[in-house]
Structures are given as structure tokens and as C-alpha cells.
Amino acid sequence: MSDADHKKLEERTSKAEKEAKAIEEELEKLSNGDLTFVNDPRLEKLLSDNEKLKHRLEILENAIKAESSAAGGKVVKSESRKRPTLISDVSSVEGNVCIVDELKNVFTLAIMSAYPDLEDPPVVITLSSNNPKFGDYQCNSAMPISQLLKAKNVKTNPREVANNILNKAPTSPLIERIEVAGAGFLNIYLNKAFVEHVLTCVLRFGIKPPPVKRERVIVDFSSPNIAKEMHVGHLRSTIIGESISRVLEFLNHDVLRINHLGDWGTQFGMLIAHLQDKYPDFKTHSPPISDLQAFYKESKKRFDEDEVFKKRAYACVVELQSGQPDYIAAWKLICEVSRREFQKIYDRLDIKIIDRGESFYQSRMDIVVKELKDKGLLEEDEGRFIMWGDAEKHNGIPLTVVKSDGGYTYDTSDMATIKQRVEEEKGDRFIYVTDAGQATHFVIIEACARRAGILKEGQKVEHVGFGVVLGEDKKKFKTRSGDTIKLIDLLEEGLKRSLDKLVEKGRDKVLTPEELKQAQEAVAYGCIKYADLSHNRVNDYIFSFDKMLDDKGNTAVYLLYALTRIRSIARTAQISIDQLLEEVQKTGFKFSHDAEWKLGKVLLRFPEVILKVSNDLYLHSLCEYLYEISSTFTEFYDKCYCVEKDKEGKIVKIIYERLILCEVTARIMEKCLDILGIKTVSKM
Numbered sequence: 001m002s003d004a005d006h007k008k009l010e011e012r013t014s015k016a017e018k019e020a021k022a023i024e025e026e027l028e029k030l031s032n033g034d035l036t037f038v039n040d041p042r043l044e045k046l047l048s049d050n051e052k053l054k055h056r057l058e059i060l061e062n063a064i065k066a067e068s069s070a071a072g073g074k075v076v077k078s079e080s081r082k083r084p085t086l087i088s089d090v091s092s093v094e095g096n097v098c099i100v101d102e103l104k105n106v107f108t109l110a111i112m113s114a115y116p117d118l119e120d121p122p123v124v125i126t127l128s129s130n131n132p133k134f135g136d137y138q139c140n141s142a143m144p145i146s147q148l149l150k151a152k153n154v155k156t157n158p159r160e161v162a163n164n165i166l167n168k169a170p171t172s173p174l175i176e177r178i179e180v181a182g183a184g185f186l187n188i189y190l191n192k193a194f195v196e197h198v199l200t201c202v203l204r205f206g207i208k209p210p211p212v213k214r215e216r217v218i219v220d221f222s223s224p225n226i227a228k229e230m231h232v233g234h235l236r237s238t239i240i241g242e243s244i245s246r247v248l249e250f251l252n253h254d255v256l257r258i259n260h261l262g263d264w265g266t267q268f269g270m271l272i273a274h275l276q277d278k279y280p281d282f283k284t285h286s287p288p289i290s291d292l293q294a295f296y297k298e299s300k301k302r303f304d305e306d307e308v309f310k311k312r313a314y315a316c317v318v319e320l321q322s323g324q325p326d327y328i329a330a331w332k333l334i335c336e337v338s339r340r341e342f343q344k345i346y347d348r349l350d351i352k353i354i355d356r357g358e359s360f361y362q363s364r365m366d367i368v369v370k371e372l373k374d375k376g377l378l379e380e381d382e383g384r385f386i387m388w389g390d391a392e393k394h395n396g397i398p399l400t401v402v403k404s405d406g407g408y409t410y411d412t413s414d415m416a417t418i419k420q421r422v423e424e425e426k427g428d429r430f431i432y433v434t435d436a437g438q439a440t441h442f443v444i445i446e447a448c449a450r451r452a453g454i455l456k457e458g459q460k461v462e463h464v465g466f467g468v469v470l471g472e473d474k475k476k477f478k479t480r481s482g483d484t485i486k487l488i489d490l491l492e493e494g495l496k497r498s499l500d501k502l503v504e505k506g507r508d509k510v511l512t513p514e515e516l517k518q519a520q521e522a523v524a525y526g527c528i529k530y531a532d533l534s535h536n537r538v539n540d541y542i543f544s545f546d547k548m549l550d551d552k553g554n555t556a557v558y559l560l561y562a563l564t565r566i567r568s569i570a571r572t573a574q575i576s577i578d579q580l581l582e583e584v585q586k587t588g589f590k591f592s593h594d595a596e597w598k599l600g601k602v603l604l605r606f607p608e609v610i611l612k613v614s615n616d617l618y619l620h621s622l623c624e625y626l627y628e629i630s631s632t633f634t635e636f637y638d639k640c641y642c643v644e645k646d647k648e649g650k651i652v653k654i655i656y657e658r659l660i661l662c663e664v665t666a667r668i669m670e671k672c673l674d675i676l677g678i679k680t681v682s683k684m
Helices: 003-031 041-070 099-114 142-151 158-168 192-205 232-250 267-278 292-305 307-321 325-349 358-374 410-423 436-451 487-504 513-533 556-573 577-587 594-604 606-616 620-639 656-675
Strands: 125-127 137-139 175-181 185-190 216-220 254-259 379-381 384-387 399-402 429-435 460-466 643-645 651-654
Touching (some): 099 137, 099 158, 099 185, 142 158, 158 185, 185 192, 232 325, 232 460, 232 606, 232 656, 267 307, 292 307, 292 325, 325 487, 358 384, 358 410, 429 436, 487 513, 513 620, 556 620, 556 643, 606 656, 620 656
Parallel strands (some): 216 254, 216 429, 429 460
Antiparallel strands (some): 125 137, 384 399
């Protein structure tokens, strides 16, 4: 490339940077936390233009790097942001590379080099079908690029474009070869030596996460109400929130799990009054109120039917909110009983979470209300104070920040909560796991927080919505009497059914009592979690123990059985990890059969799947991948002997490369199950 071309490339880069900055300023100016702007057609166009410019910048900057490298290391000055570089050699990889991202980098450089004057060319990388003749991955950019060129009156066709891209593609240790096929598909064949190296790294160093920029992430989930027992409605939030936290922690993000408990409000007046009447010595003798549901119902019945009691209940609220010690003591006791009951559920499901009730934000609500008033963001409406996310048009729904009686609402609490998480917790990403019906609420909260200047650029609020749990009659999951099913009862039923299933399979005759108990719990809680997580969370799903406990198909039971079978292969061969490592050191690891190669490529995709889930927060993708590993392993094991025995059952040959594949498969399956919160057992 000539100096003039260098200069031209740098000028285009600088121009793209200025355009991107201008668009970002326009977005900030127009939206400014404005809720109506969310539905404004200008937003879609600006966001689209912004993404295109960022993509063009990446292409231009990578082109500068590639040309600089080709020029023998000549440095081309650029003030552009740092972009990822290509993997230079196999030895630099430690088993945690995302194949799709690296292929995108390769073809970004190829397309920029082939068509330097084309703005925003698409880089489309997809996983190929199981047919080997179509390669392992495909670049499907030729067709859309051909259309872009035709719009510029350049005569061409997709196949010609594909050949041009192929000719400009830089070499990569990932890729064995690239072929143009059909109307212009670029079939990508992975380098077996690269895959062999990656799997060897997993054996030697364990499973490492793909590198990402570390963030402080607040995950808000579960969130039951004090004095009410957890029911099946809390199940999805608890399971989904925990698994999201585990995905992000695996990627080395700083994750804070928050249980936003409903531990404040007028209902505590009736609970305290009922406690005083039923257990007057509660301060010296802890009352036996573990059945909080019954205690709550008793107090609610009195509140609804007894006017004198209702008046006392309201008086108790006033005393509590003014900080009167006896009432605070009663409130703390009720909260503590609730927390103990919640913890029993969390211990069973292996949930790690920090309780932080609405009471924590009481003083902070005063601060946020004053701040919103001082900024002129609140307006009076029939005695109450409201806030709009849209500063101009007042479309949509406002927040009710102060009620007409001067009290606060959930809206006030959520504004104080997000302010605390931004300013005190220093969060970058805020994830709320609740039912899909609250989606609009969180859109408004985010819009108002941005308008108030609480949320800054780069900080993200994400609502992880989910559908409801249905019974096998496809109606809302309830008891026969119509009551909501208690979560503790559901877990007990799961334990009973899982034991029945294990006994039916005769496992009680081959497992020790301790092993049987471990298997029972792993199956019971694992099947409940997996049945939830394996469905697309936005959809309702039917709760069926019979389907959950099926040992065929995409279920936790099938996967746990499959894992124990894989682990048993090494036990049968009586080969340790140290022996496998020693064998790798001596002879290396090579694919010798198509079924081995197919399994290896599936295992290679683990970082790619994890990154996808961390971005879109849809855990069913991880479940589908886990099932694919298990199915592909079964195909491999059917075709490839790992241990050969004679007629007497004596081991005559051990194929170490295949035992290495077994070990790597087991490790990746165990990591996937751990991220899903499912415990594994060595024997089932």
C-alpha cells in the first residue's frame, strides 16, 4: 500500500470516529433518559448508524494493522481504539479461544483488504451442518456484499466476491483450508492440530474461561416477601438468577447476588399486632411460628374482619417506622424467622445470595426524592409526585415517587436501589430476574434513572423476564384445592420421586446408603432445575415430574447418567489423570477416527457457547449444547473402543487418545452442569 493509500485509510478512520462520536452525542442529547424516545423511529436509525460505524472502525483499524504487518512492521500512526488481533500460532492458545470470534477477525481483515472502499461490509460466520463437505464453519458474507456492490453499479456475483475474499484471507493456525462452494459460500475447515492442542490444554490446565473485560455485575433475583413462604412462583427467578451469576463468575466478572426482600411496609403492622397478642413474651421466648403462611393468614383475617385490630395494626406501622425499640424487635424477629425458612430452600438448591431488604433503602429513598425534586424532575399530579422517563411528551406510564399521603412506593424503592447500586456498589451491569409481566416497569425505571443522571453511559440495565410454571393441565401450577404450591413441598416431592426412580432401576442394590442419598438429591434438585433452564425462559413451561425424571432425551437424569458412564470408563481402565498426562507428554494427542474428530469439534465450542449465554442470558442454549455433547459422545463411544478386553474380560489394549477425549468430555460436561447449578455424583 502506498503512502497516499495509508493516508487515505487513516483519514477514513478519523472520519468514522468523528461520525460515531457525533451520533453518540446525538443519542445522548435526544434521549437523555427519555422514555418516549425508546419508541421514536430516530432511535432505531441512530443506533443502526452507530453500530455500522463501530463495525467500520473495527474493519479500518484491523486493515491498518494487517497492512502494517505486511510492510515488515512499519508502524502506522492511529489514535483509534485498541482492537483484537489474530492468533499468531497454536502454542499461544491455552484452550479458551472463541472460534467464531477469531474467524470473524480473519474474515473482517480479508473483506477489508478485498473491498477497501466498501463501507460496513457484513461478516457472517455460521456453524456448518453435520455434512463434512460443507466444512466446519461457513462465511456467508459474499451474497450480501455482492448486493452492496451492485447498489454501487459494480458488476459482480457472489461467487466472484467469495473468491476475492478467499484470495485476501490471512493465514490462521485455526484454519486448515477455505473453499468456495455453490453460489458463493466460503467453507472453512478447521486445523486438526489446533483442535488437538486446545483439548490437550484442557487436560493439562483445566477449563479456562475466554478472556473478557471484567465488570461489576449486580444480579437481583429470588426476592420473596417476609412472613410469606416461598412458593413455586419463586422457583424460576431463583434458579435462573443463580445460573446467570455462575456464568458471569466463571468469566471472572465481579458478581454481587442480591435478594431484594420485601421486609417493609404496612403489612408489618398487622403482623406485629398479631405477634403481640399471640406471643406476648416474644422478646424473652422465641415463638414457634415456623409456619409463616399460617401466621400471615391469621393476622390478615383479623385485619380484614376486626376494626379495632386494624386500627392497632396501623398504629403499629407508625411505631415501627418511627423506630420504637419494641416494634423494631418484633419486626426483626419476624424477619429472622422468614430468613431461616428461606435459607432451608437456598441450602437445598445450593443458592448463594445476600439478603438486602427494602428496609435497607429507607433512608436512601429520602435522599433520592430530594434529589429528584431539586432537579425539577418531579411534577404534582392530584396530590402525588410523579416522574416521567420521557421529559418532553409524557407518553407511557410515569413513576409514582411520592403518594398523596406522603408515603413511598415500589417505584421510589427501585429508584433508590439503582442509585445505591451505581454509586455505592460501583456496578457496571444491573440484571433483574423477575416474571415477564414486570418488563415495562424496568424500562421505565431505567429511563427515569438515565434522565436523572443516575445511570451513566456504558452502564446497562437488563430485565431477565420469564414465563409462568404450568401444571400438566396447562393451567397455572396449583394444588388440587387451588392453593399456590409451597416450594418446600415441591422439593420434598422431588426427593420422593427420585428415590422411587433409583429403586426402580435397582440402584439401591449397588450403591451404599450414602451414595444413594447423594444420587437421590442430585437427581431430585437437578431435574427440577434442568427442566426450567432447558426451556426458553420467556415461554411458560409445563411442570411434570414424569418428564423430568425420564432417563432418555434432554433431561438432567439422562445427562447425569451419561456423565457417570463416561467417568466409569477410566475407572474400568484403571488409568489416572497423571498417567494420561504422561502419555500426552510422550506421544501427543491425535485424532484417528471421524467420530473422535466430530466430538473434538463439539468440545471446542464451549467458550463460544458461554460467551453467547453471558451476553443474551438465555440459559437454554447451554442446556442444548450439553445435550449435544452427550449425544455426540454416545456416537463416538459406539464407534470407537477406548478399552479392549479379551473373552475372559481381561484388558488387552488401552487407547489413550480416546481416554483423553473421555476425560475432556467429562470435564466440560461437569463445568456446564456446575454453571447450571446441578451437582454431579461419581456413581448412579
